[in-house]
Amino acid sequence: MRHVAIVGSGPAGYYTAEALQKADDIAIDVIDRLPVPYGLIRTGVAPDHQSIKAVSRRYEGVALTDNVRFVGHVSVGTDVSIDELTSLYDAVVLATGAPHDRPLDIPGASLPGVIGSAAFVGWYNGHPDFAKLDPSLDAPGVVVVGNGNVALDVARILAKTPEEFAGSDIVSHARAALSDSAVREIHILGRRGPHQIAMTPKELGELGHLERASPRVDPADLPDEGDDAMLEPGMRKSVTHLRSFAANPVAKPVTIEFDFFAMPVRIEGDGRVERVIVERTTLDADLRSHGTGETYAIDAGLVISCIGYQTPPIPGVPYEHGRGRFASDEGRVLPGLYAVGWARRGPSGTIGTNKPDGARIAEMVLEDIGRGAGKAGRAGLDALLANRDIVPVTFRDWRKIEAAEIAAALDGNPREKFTSVEAMLAAIGR
Ligand code: NAP
Numbered sequence: 001m002r003h004v005a006i007v008g009s010g011p012a013g014y015y016t017a018e019a020l021q022k023a024d025d026i027a028i029d030v031i032d033r034l035p036v037p038y039g040l041i042r043t044g045v046a047p048d049h050q051s052i053k054a055v056s057r058r059y060e061g062v063a064l065t066d067n068v069r070f071v072g073h074v075s076v077g078t079d080v081s082i083d084e085l086t087s088l089y090d091a092v093v094l095a096t097g098a099p100h101d102r103p104l105d106i107p108g109a110s111l112p113g114v115i116g117s118a119a120f121v122g123w124y125n126g127h128p129d130f131a132k133l134d135p136s137l138d139a140p141g142v143v144v145v146g147n148g149n150v151a152l153d154v155a156r157i158l159a160k161t162p163e164e165f166a167g168s169d170i171v172s173h174a175r176a177a178l179s180d181s182a183v184r185e186i187h188i189l190g191r192r193g194p195h196q197i198a199m200t201p202k203e204l205g206e207l208g209h210l211e212r213a214s215p216r217v218d219p220a221d222l223p224d225e226g227d228d229a230m231l232e233p234g235m236r237k238s239v240t241h242l243r244s245f246a247a248n249p250v251a252k253p254v255t256i257e258f259d260f261f262a263m264p265v266r267i268e269g270d271g272r273v274e275r276v277i278v279e280r281t282t283l284d285a286d287l288r289s290h291g292t293g294e295t296y297a298i299d300a301g302l303v304i305s306c307i308g309y310q311t312p313p314i315p316g317v318p319y320e321h322g323r324g325r326f327a328s329d330e331g332r333v334l335p336g337l338y339a340v341g342w343a344r345r346g347p348s349g350t351i352g353t354n355k356p357d358g359a360r361i362a363e364m365v366l367e368d369i370g371r372g373a374g375k376a377g378r379a380g381l382d383a384l385l386a387n388r389d390i391v392p393v394t395f396r397d398w399r400k401i402e403a404a405e406i407a408a409a410l411d412g413n414p415r416e417k418f419t420s421v422e423a424m425l426a427a428i429g430r
Contacts, residue, residue, distance in 0.1 A: 002026045002369050003377030005089040007076045010039020011351045012341020013095035014059035015358030017068050023366055028068045029089075029378050033075040034128065035393040035424040036401060037063065039097055041351070042417075043127040046153045047170035048160070050414060055351060063395050069378060072393030073421070077314055079390050080381070086336045088380040090369040093361060094317070094326060094333070098309035098342040102324060104145060108267030109305075112136075117150045117306040124157055124178075126171035131419035136272070137181035139301025143276045145264055146306035147190035148198040154304050155186050156206060159213035159254050169414050186213075186256045187298050191263040191281055191289045194222055194242050201237035208245065213254035217246035221260040259298075263291060267303060275299050309347040331361045338365060397428045 004020055006013045009032040017028050036042060038056045045052045063070050074080060085092045101116025103109070113136045122130030142158055144151050157170075162179040170178075190197060194217075197204075207215040222243060228236050242258065259278065266277040275297045281289040310324025318327035318334065325346045326339040333339050340361040341354045376383075385392060393401075404427040405415040418424045 001377065002091075002366075002372035003089045003375050004028045004091045004093065004365060004369075005085050005381070006030045006093045006095050007085070008032060008039060008095035008097060008341075008343070009037040009059075009070060009072075010044075010095060010097050010341070011041060011055070011059075011354040012097065012343070012358055013039065013093075014062050015355045016093055016095060016340050016361050017358075018058075018062045019359040019362030020365065021062060021065050021068050023362075025372070026067055027377055029071050029381060030063070030068065031071045031074050031076060031080075033073070033078075035073040035398070035421060035428075036418075037070055037072065037395075037398055043122055043125040044097075045125075045351070046121075046157065047125060047168040048157070048165060050167065050169070052351060053169070070393075070395040070398060071381070072395075072398060073425070074385065074390060074392050079388065080384060082314055082317060082337070084384060085381075086334075088376050088384070090336065090372045090375055090377075091365040092337050093365065094314075094337070094339040094343045095341050096311060096343045098311045098324065098347040100310050100312050100324075101305065102308045102310055104264070104303075104305035104307060106264055106266055108269070108273070111267055111269050111273045112271070113269070113273035113301055114267055114303040114305070117146075117154055117304055118309060120154055120304050121150065124170055124174035126174075126417035126419040128419060128421050128424075131171075131173065135177070135304075136301045137177055137183055139299070140182055140184040141298060141300035142183050142186045142302045142304065143264070143298055143300045144186060144188045144304050144306055146308070147188065147192070147196070148306060148308070149200055149203050151188050151306040152199055152203045152207065154306055155188055155256050156210070158183050158186055159207075159210050159256055161211050164211055166411065167413060169409075169417060171417050171419055172410070173419065183302075184254050186254065187259050187300070188256065189259045189262045189264055189276075189278060191261075192283060192287065193260050194239055194258075195227070195231065195235070196283075196287060197235075197238060197242075199238050201234060201241060204238050204241045207256055208241065210252075210254075210256075212252055213256055214250040214252040215245040215256045215258065216249055217242050217258045218260070219246040221258070222246055261289070263289060264303075265291070265295065268297075273300060273303050276303060309342070311343045311346075331364055332368075391430075393425075393428070401427045 123133040408416040
């Protein structure tokens with residue numbers, strides 16, 4: 001028997017398990033520090049994007065196969081070390097994603113009211129680490145920094161009416177806070193221009209169909225229309241949306257203003273954020289942004305930086321600090337240790353990008369471990385955890401938690417998530 005441990009039960013973890021599970025004589029343990037599976041699908045993908053979240057059914061199919069086991073509420077690094085795992089399993093695959101924000105490194109970034117997207121997204125998605133975030137929604141202005149899809153998610157969630165969350169699984173605390181929100185002007189800051197955005201057309205197009213909010217683009221920021229021809233088709237569609245927002249400014253109570261060529265340089269306020277000082281930029285021949293010295297201020301009670309994520313390092317595991325990911329040779333980190341998904345390549349691509357990534361790592365693992373080295377595998381992990389009085393949450397337990405969340409759903413929503421580890425465990429009688 002070959003034994004593989006996958007650390008992290010998000011898309012990269014389950015796609016890797018799915019590919020490995022097809023091999024003979026293999027037992028796969030998917031370990032997660034939370035009592036609930038699916039990582040980014042549960043706590044990263046926006047609650048109003050249920051069709052994307054539906055991929056969890058596929059992971060459930062994998063989790064229910066005989067040779068795959070979910071080991072929840074076990075923290076690698078605290079409850080069990082990487083060294084212990086590599087001595088118990090033929091291969092250990094790090095699928096830990098990139099749950100930490102890249103820091104917004106400007107003066108004033110530590111003022112209360114400045115948060116990262118991991119925290120804000122975690123808050124509206126009921127991640128136990130961020131359920132108590134309580135973001136300030138009491139001022140009309142909000143600044144969202146970054147021109148990627150996360151910035152779009154954040155702006156859209158801030159702009160929606162309570163009714164527009166029908167059918168979503170936004171958690172009640174976020175829905176209630178957002179329905180009392182004073183937010184009226186959302187600025188999305190891009191340090192470069194419309195041709196350099198990292199926003200996909202479907203996500204950008206959604207901003208044009210919001211009930212009480214309308215997107216605004218300054219026509220002066222748009223390049224000549226003829227220049228769109230050199231863009232790849234997806235980008236061209238995204239830019240077409242921006243052109244249509246610029247051409248048809250619709251009067252609605254909430255505005256989502258795209259500030260292009262706009263780099264935040266300082267955040268100011270007396271004890272909390274009150275305004276962001278923004279410097280206008282220009283691009284050089286390599287399309288890098290440079291400040292022009294011209295600045296303006298945006299009044300804001302909340303700043304959310306959506307400038308990318310990083311993987312938390314693990315002591316003893318090679319790490320690329322500049323890239324915020326594990327250092328690996330195409331996924332091989334150390335003998336017996338691999339990385340996959342965002343932990344390997346950094347936070348890029350869609351959920352689906354993790355499928356070929358998982359398949360490639362699975363192939364590599366199978367090639368490297370041969371018939372296995374007769375390691376203790378899951379029986380060894382069980383003994384080690386029992387010795388430490390740690391009782392993992394099983395997939396069967398998770399299904400009880402899930403049933404309780406479905407039973408608690410309000411107004412036809414798919415579920416009302418538990419937002420603390422204690423509440424998750426209470427649902428299984430612990
Ligand atoms: P992203 O796509 O890498 O975008 C990050 C943005 O932050 C870029 O516009 C970048 O600008 C900007 N930025 C970086 N450092 C900055 C700084 N110091 N100051 C100002 N701006 C800065 O990251 P993301 O939005 O976090 O998304 C992560 C991944 O998840 C992406 O692959 C995304 O497509 C995916 N995602 C997909 C969906 C969906 O499909 N619905 C939803 C959410 C996320 P520069 O280009 O100038 O560096």
